[in-house]
Amino acid sequence: MIMTPSRLLSSLCLTAAIASGASAQTAPETLTIKGGSQGGSWYTISAAMTQIFASEGVTANAELGNGLSNVMVIGQGEADVAITFASVPPAAAKGVDPFPAPMDNIRAIAMLSPSAMQLIVSEDSGIDSYADIAGKSIATSTVGSSTEDLFALTRGALGLSDDDLTLSRGNVNFDIDAVKDRSADGLFVLTAAPTGSFIDLFSSNDVKLVPVDEALATKLNEANAGYVASVIPAGTYEGQDEDVASVSTSTMIVVNADMPEEDAYFIAKTLVEHIADLQASHNSLASITPETMGSFSGAEPHPGALRYFTEAGLIN
Structure with missing residues (x-):
């Protein structure tokens, strides 16, 4: 069939309209x-x-x-x-x-x-491993948060009950202030490494990261496959001269x-x-x-x- 100019124009317009409709994105x-x-x-x-x-x-x-x-x-x-x-x-x-x-x-x-499991403690807290948190005061997040859920899992894996340490709960700023004013020996958090507020904490206070040993990492992974062994690279925070073993989730x-x-x-x-x-x-x-x-x-x-x-x- 031979198309007249007007019919050809109509066909082209229809094709353009269909293409436009197909590519248009609703929001x-x-x-x-x-x-x-x-x-x-x-x-x-x-x-x-x-x-x-x-x-x-x-x-x-x-x-x-x-x-x-x-x-x-x-x-x-x-x-x-x-x-x-x-x-x-x-x-x-x-x-x-x-x-x-x-x-x-x-x-x-x-x-x-990835977000990493991070236990940040004062240098003189006497905490060098996760097992050392028994009898210590640790600031963590509120009940119902991923941070507290992981920390509860961690306490269980270590054979500790909530009565075996002193817990205080709040947002990240609350936890940081607790370490700064020494009302807590350390803080536990599941978040990206580095995080700006922790960069400031490391630069202005004598604190360190506590490594997660292989046995604890294995227990956490067995409890939830979403937690995998990882490493917080050296230099992530000021004064952190070596890689620190951790557990992370995406x-x-x-x-x-x-x-x-x-x-x-x-x-x-x-x-x-x-x-x-x-x-x-x-x-x-x-x-x-x-x-x-x-x-x-x-x-x-x-x-x-x-x-x-x-x-x-x-x-x-």
């Missing part, structure tokens, strides 16, 4: 992001995420949170996006304490960076399985395209790449995120 109007406590790495990262989404016309706000409660809130549909650890969704899916029932509707959007961004596919696609795409802003937001993210962001673990990827990373050629 959520608003996003609520659950981050971390003040002074921690997630607090800074979640704030940066609000700016990233705002640059794409999406109103976003960051709220305080922690690894365990963030997953509960996402699972209950009370927030849109959250930061957590790869060790948390498997526990949620099994209904392991503190999750009251199995919660299997958590989906991954992107992976960020930080990840999660959403509810019921999130529309296009919204999840938009979130994944936007974060990857603004990776430079993420890297600049916190020194722990300096080495992330689009490929590592798509290296999913801990939770099944949301179909929208999986589609983006696949289309972008970042995963097979």
Whole structure:
């Protein structure tokens, strides 16, 4: 069939319209992001995420949170996006304490960076190994946080009860102040290494990192496969001249399985395209790449995120 100029023009316009519709990306109007406590790495990262989404016309706000409660809130549909650890969704899916029932509707959007188990103590605290915390005062996070969950697991692995040491609980800034004013011998935290507030602590106080021995690392991994043996490299903090053995788990961004596919696609795409802003937001993210962001673990990827990373050629 020979097409007249007018019919050819109509055909071209239709083709262009179809192509435009296929490439157009919808975006959520608003996003609520659950981050971390003040002074921690997630607090800074979640704030940066609000700016990233705002640059794409999406109103976003960051709220305080922690690894365990963030997953509960996402699972209950009370927030849109959250930061957590790869060790948390498997526990949620099994209904392991503190999750009251199995919660299997958590989906991954992107992976960020490892967070390390860190016991930072005063040089003269008499604490040279984790076994030495018996009888000492340790500042940790609130009950329900990933930090306290891991520390409770650690105490159990060491054969210690809460009565065997003095515990104080608060946010990261509270813990740091407790070490500075010597109301605590040390602090325990699960977060990125280095974290800015700890850099300051090391530069202005006589403190050190306590290594995790192989036996303790093995027990923690057996209790939750999301915890793996790792190393905090020498020079991470001032005065840390040698590698320090630790245990770590990956930080990840999660959403509810019921999130529309296009919204999840938009979130994944936007974060990857603004990776430079993420890297600049916190020194722990300096080495992330689009490929590592798509290296999913801990939770099944949301179909929208999986589609983006696949289309972008970042995963097979």
